[in-house]
Amino acid sequence: MLLGLRGPAGPGSGWLDRRLPLPGPRRRLRAWRRTRPFWGGLLVILGGTELLLVPLSPLTVLVSLGLGGIAAIGIGLALVAAGLFLWLLPQTRAYVSIHALLLSVLSFVATNLGGFLVGMLLGIAGSALAFGWTPAPDPEAGGEGPYVPSLDGSGPRTLAAALPVVLLASLVAGTGEARAAPAGPPMAARTPPTVTTALFAPQGFAFAGVTHVPTVDGPLKVLVLRMRAATLTDYELRSRDGREEYGLAAKRLDLSGDVTLYLTKFSGCIEGLLCVTFSPDGLPAPPVIPPFVFMTRVSAEQALVTSDVIKTDDLRLVAS
Incomplete structure (x- = not known):
């Protein structure tokens, strides 16, 4: 009965699937998407993009809050970079998702209330999905899915060392233009007016x-x-x-x-x-x-x- 519900063309090829265009590219995209925390990375990227859009918006009502606007750009860039790492290096998902979670929570106090809560919530949800995602085991390779770590330390996993550099560079780029703290205030009146x-x-x-x-x-x-x-x-x-x-x-x-x-x-x-x-x-x-x-x-x-x-x-x- 389960096979009958999936249709005569086999698993994953239901009535709607047979009528949509581009079956080949959709099949390859589906195969690629199922080997990594795709939806978690997508939510993290959307959260970072929303944080970027708030201070950069041309609307006069959406103005940045001093250094909060600059921090929003840095944290937004860092979350977008973290989402791309989740897509391109899924074996580092635990490490990356924890950083994305910390940045999302930090955005509430360091930026425009976490992009008015939208960017913060997207980042938290995406990092949670990415952290909880588990690949199907590959019996032939004896590891997780199609990306078995290299024993000699080479291969895609070594690129994960670049993540702290990317996060730090994004934050420095966002805060590098901040003004130096002003000098101490002059003497005030005895009784404030x-x-x-x-x-x-x-x-x-x-x-x-x-x-x-x-x-x-x-x-x-x-x-x-x-x-x-x-x-x-x-x-x-x-x-x-x-x-x-x-x-x-x-x-x-x-x-x-x-x-x-x-x-x-x-x-x-x-x-x-x-x-x-x-x-x-x-x-x-x-x-x-x-x-x-x-x-x-x-x-x-x-x-x-x-x-x-x-x-x-x-x-x-x-x-x-």
Whole structure:
């Protein structure tokens, strides 16, 4: 009965198979595919490609997150290389799939949330399929399938030594253009002024940790936020040092270049919905922030701000 279900032409040649074109090439492709973790390698390659496409996308909403965009290119290239190794050197599947799994998990914290989870999940699924794949034994050769390892160390298996070099070269190529860390911040005011804005729209927004900035009264603990650019609408800065308050106001303030904010307090409503407050000793900011995030009703205690370019619209002095 089983033979009858497969059809009179033999195994693997069902009704649909007999009617599809190019039977010879399809048969050879099927034979080649069954001797290696094909689907696992394909998912790993797709995951790496998706990680590459996110920071390279021309859409303005898909912008890279500072160094996260550069890391996405390096990890994406490494995953594509790992997928090709799974296809071309299937005997190294355990070694390669473990590296692909580690890179996929690393992409969540080092890149754009693992390509918004899609690239990370494809890489994890592909590496799991590749690691669990087992070839049919070859009784004549006494080994795994058609690729028996050479006893003298030569042959395809020795090419697996190139995998760490490929992975390392991909990561170095992705991070080689990263800027050197900027010098330490200048001295801040004794009491940080208060900044308010109706809309805070950053580009390449990332949380860079907690540090101390010098003041005349000693070091001040601050949050460090870095970005490529930011737009602040209905911007107002007011000094809190002394009895009289004074400051600046503008309809719009544009920061661009290497922008760094040093804040003792930062509060606002994410996407205008979820209102939160961050401080050096309170709720920590996440290491990476999705590129489409904006905040409304922002209030911050700003110890320092550094930027390559600052542009304003309708700048005026305010006092009270």
